[in-house]
Amino acid sequence: MSGEELPDWRSDVLRHLAAGRTLLAAILFGLAGLVAPAKADSVTPFPEPLREADFHDYDPRLAKIGQLLFYDPVLSGNRNISCGTCHHHDLASGDGLPLGVGEGGMGLGLKRTTGEGADRIEKRVPRNASALFNLGAREIRVLFHDGRLSIDDIFGNGFNSPAEEYLPEGLKGILAAQALFPLTSETEMAGNPEENKVAGAAYDRIDYVWPLLVERVRGIDTYVEQFREADPDLRGPGDLTITHIANALGDFVNSEWRSMDSAFDRYLAGDNAALDPAALAGMELFYGKAQCASCHAGKLMSDQEFHALALPHFGPGRTRRFDPYVRDVGRMAESDRLEDAYSFRTPMLRNVALTGPWGHNGAYATLEGIVRHHLDPVTALDGWTPELVKLPPDERFARVDFISFDDKRERERLRARVDIEPVTLSDREVSDLIAFLEALTGEAKGRLGRPAAVPSGLPVD
Template identity: 60%
Template sequence: MDDFLPTDPAQARLGQLLFYDPILSGNRNISCGTCHHHSLASGDGLSLGIGEGGRGLGKDRTPGTGPDQIRKRIPRNAPALWNLGHKSIRVLFHDGRLEISDQYGNGFDSPAEEWLPQGLNSILAAQALFPLTAQFEMAGNVGENDVTGAVHDRIDLGWPVLAKRVRTIPEYGALFVEAFAHIDTPAEVTIVEIGNALGAFMASEWISIDSPYDAWQRHGAPLPPAAERGRQLFFGKAACSTCHAGPLFTDQEFHALGLPAFGPGRTRIFDPMPRDVGRMGETDRIEDAYRFRTPSLRNVALTAPYGHNGAFATLEVMIRHHLNPAVSQASWQEADAGLPAVPWLAVSDFAIRQDRLEMARQARRLDIGPLPVSGTELSDLVAFMRALTGKNVTTRPLGRPDRVPSGLPVD
């Protein structure tokens, strides 16, 4: 446990309530837990999520109706939260747009640049603030509420609105005074304390280091034969550990895998095409085009679908893609994407695939190549990755609360 950030139990308990409380969304209709739910292994089970305006959880989530219906799918797959409190974590989000850095004098290089407040005590605390500002994730559409209106003016201006919402609820006010030594009255609570509480919860809640692989590594407990063969392939012939390295099975670097393109893309003001250029969207360097952060493989068997856009529904097909991306691209079908039906978005869901030049650009940017692996070896690799599943993944320290202080419904 020394490898993980220290957390205060009172702050983590407060963070648990905030994590599941829709009070932090512009329209008070979605929480962090909606897309990172305990019952869904800290994800949402969808290729591309349905954000604010939707109803329900996971594959049963619907896109809303009338004026509340969603206007866009979430452009990327909701990442799992396992072990993000590990001290080695230095970069977050699929494109790495949040990094530990002194560039802006607040400890982080982030989309808020110099407007990110001082005092956030971990990268997880900083990360927690950005979904709150995202229009289609939690903030809502311009004109619908005071949070998204403020964010539209400047990214940091919505956070004080949310902090006031929270601290003026008497139960929350008392909890902040109890959890933070420097807070004497609820009026002193800012978005920094909210972020630090959310970070404490996520850092302590999703620790998972008790898999069969951990037992093998620490005590020499033998893996099942198929998993042992898969382990040898993973660290040997298949070269998976080239990128999936270290205790979390990620090098925290960025690689182009040539995943099938679909969805709204992560568009930019000067680049409105429905594509996702990955790391290049953060660095503006052409060599970073279509590269995405290597995900951790801890509990990977529980966190389908896979890839930055959730293009592959099973571990087997995701591994198969790594072994021969060109063949995988050619055989991929639109039905393979786990997208709940949204009739008014159907025309745009796969529009980018009709752009011949864009597809050619993406095909040329590839950091993996064909690797001969037999069907049996593929099954062994899957078995090894299943051996990265913790024994106590369903038994979390705090879990999902039955109620939250705002009185709003808990997903």
């Protein structure tokens, strides 16, 4: 296809597919493959529109408490970082960095530094801070880049998680469970064991962290009163538990970042004029020739599975206890299955144009960069250079940031574990595909937003 806009007949076909007028439209779309390079059997059907009914219910009172806790540094070991520092409203629920700068860092987004003096960070956060859009959807059963948290009753508490049998009971869902783990991470929120009791407790046993944080929240009257209003069975501070805190954080994230009002969403709902010609052409590529929808499928544009794309290694990695290499083997670190080596969870794509850098480690600073990597992972890996990633500078890390990338044997292992076949697109087609990805940007950027102040009185990032 080389014209400036789609022919009228093909636009009609696409609109019929989006509206769900199935059999005849599908046949016509298959016939369109005689003109376009896409094969008929490679066409993925459009998803149904994403709706409020696709999300878990939430308690507005709990969500309001969760908003305050989300931005309150009281939940960090040294009281100097909050969930919102790395998942900020102004940064599309992320932090704008390739690898996060957690406890000990200073500033926000691209201005965040690794800190000063004795308080500066010990190492970078190993992975990119994921965006939080649509995490409250009912179909989500696994979280984190490596899937280390999933809905599974293997430990008798409803979840397979790093806390194993020590996860508290009464959690409302997977988002409540997820909220507990950054609080225990030395690089994210807990800090160094030499600095505070919270970090020290994490080294003893993961669930020893949470009672220490609960004691802090119990000592803040505003939180206690708000929790009592949300739960009449909670009679006083002594009844407040980490489960209450986790459920509040989970309800906040569930309700805060719901995105289903993009141009593509309007198109799926029947607005035939919602997408411009470039985005329409990109949509045809996404669901056809480019084969994006083979992984980015369904209402959430993710199969919730794990795939190896040979993204270049850098940073501290997430090595296993017995692993001699500074690297990130992805899903295999959790499953211990060789076939999962270097595989990472397929991200959802609403607002993807806002949530860079892209990749599980933020290896690409541009949307075009990550798109072209997907089209030919091995060639892109061979052409990638450290100059393409912008890490907050720190002379202590300069010699080790790219140790794994410089390891030729490790690069060969990456090359050998690629799950997707190369796809050839013209520059025009790549541009159209990016136009479609940009058409996934919604208007809603948060229901409650960032609070101006929090009950602890600590500064709000």
